[in-house]
């Protein structure tokens with residue numbers, strides 16, 4: 237896979253605050269790459285550096301091998317779906333979508349036809365002649381998407397493009413965006429703070445926090461092999477607890493769980509001592525004769541799942557998810573249960 | 588309520604324009620169209636010849652419209668960049684800049700116009716300075732020219748252009764410029780295709796606020812201009828002064844002027860409504 241975007245130790249400072257601390261990674265051509273992180277971690281800042289709205293303070297960004305420092309935004313083969321849409325208020329929906337085509341010198345008929353197609357794709361054909369102010373937030377977001385896709389850029393930057401949509405539409409758009417990306421071969425750099433969105437759509441994910449990339453990998457890598465507490469906690473649900481590590485070798489650690497049970501699990505840490513252990517709730521099951529005993533504290537009904545919150549001996553909380561199935565008896569609060577940690581449930585973190 | 592007080596003088600003026608003039612100023616309550624007849628038609632020295640179109644006043648109107656339009660364009664060319672500059676300063680500095688813009692306007696308009704005349708007269712500071720530099724050998728004859736009137740109008744009404752445009756640019760969402768740049772628009776295209784259409788209401792308001800008072804201005808043309816730069820404002824002004832005055836005629840000129848302004852406003856409003864629908 238060739239490289240579309242090569243980000244080399246980029247630092248971005250705004251006065252005294254540093255929004256990006258030496259961020260570096262490569263995004264492959266035709267990759268669906270996601271920047272995932274909480275609000276304020278620098279996702280938009282990084283996108284703006286790629287699009288050319290901000291100059292990097294240090295480092296380089298290469299687009300298909302070419303250093304783009306100093307290249308004006310209008311000369312970069314990159315389009316953006318803005319977080320706040322930024323639709324042109326004086327142009328109708330179809331003229332908004334056709335704007336980039338007009339700038340590229342496409343004739344009126346051709347660009348109207350193409351813009352019409354794009355609107356069809358985002359299910360807004362009926363709204364072609366409306367003004368942006370007459371659309372709902374979700375509709376505006378879809379216009380922004382169509383507008384950015386119309387000129388067929390080599391790279392599409394999407395800044396939380398689905399955040400204003402309701403759940404049903406968001407789910408439908410996820411599938412559509414993904415298949416669109418596969419069809420067009422455009423490299424997508426997708427920003428979100430919604431981990432579910434990131435996990436379902438991305439080829440690879442960069443998890444960011446406080447201006448730093450914490451981990452890069454496929455959804456599976458990151459979910460099952462988080463390197464640190466931030467990633468483990470941010471991606472999915474997890475139980476974090478401090479444990480004693482007696483030995484570490486070859487990426488496997490021997491740890492003592494609260495309550496005294498000894499466990500062998502994969503480790504990101506490399507030295508024995510006290511470390512954090514992550515236990516995924518869905519990999520813990522209720523099992524007669526399980527190795528861990530705990531006391532049920534609360535049971536939360538979630539529809540497809542039931543969350544059982546327990547405490548290990550010594551008061552350390554451990555919650556688990558069980559499928560809401562007729563075959564499984566859900567224990568009542570106060571009951572003592574025995575639990576089984578499945579393969580890959582636990583992972584020792586680096587920090 | 589306030590509308591009534593605004594309407595009364597206008598109605599009064601309209602009524603006076605249909606009255607008969609009294610020779611030492613004032614009116615006689617005899618209804619007649621004489622004032623309008625005098626404005627539009629020439630019936631010879633004794634009023635007994637067949638009427639032909641009277642061009643004197645129409646050409647004064649025409650010249651005034653030109654002068655006002657030129658002043659509006661000048662104010663726009665300077666006012667837009669100025670407003671843009673102020674609106675793009677950090678918020679804490681903006682009010683300082685606006686304050687600086689308005690300082691000259693604390694001085695009475697008459698005094699400002701007279702000072703301008705002193706500045707540009709033959710042995711005034713401007714000419715002395717230019718001759719001192721050796722740029723010119725003889726003083727530039729500025730007073731009593733169209734240029735002087737333009738200067739006066741420009742100087743009198745510039746803030747009326749700057750302030751509404753400033754208000755519009757300040758509200759402008761600069762993410763729109765970024766979106767346009769992202770979609771391959773170069774700088775000037777962004778200005779033409781996105782910025783100007785979005786801040787247009789401010790620009791239109793500024794142009795009206797400069798054009799309308801420029802059209803009826805009399806201080807600048809009176810003090811800085813001469814016989815060749817005579818404008819409507821002076822014509823009206825004269826009709827209400829001394830024994831040479833003609834109140835109904837002055838009122839009639841004012842009514843014609845107001846009608847023109849209203850037509851202009853109406854056309855503008857219709858164009859704006861049409862623009863909004865598109």
Ligand SMILES: Nc1ncnc2c1ncn2[C@@H]1O[C@H](COP(=O)(O)OP(=O)(O)OP(=O)(O)O)[C@@H](O)[C@H]1O
Pocket residue numbers: 250253254255273274275276277278279280281282319429
């Ligand atoms: N123009 C600016 N001037 C100063 N600081 C800025 C500027 N833009 C962003 N920042 C700071 O940089 C950091 C990263 O901001 P950024 O907008 O990239 O966050 P984000 O990850 O996109 O967050 P969100 O999910 O809320 O959109 C924040 O701490 C923010 O306050």
Ligand SMILES: [Mg+2]
Pocket residue numbers: 279280281319395
């Ligand atoms: Mg953001």
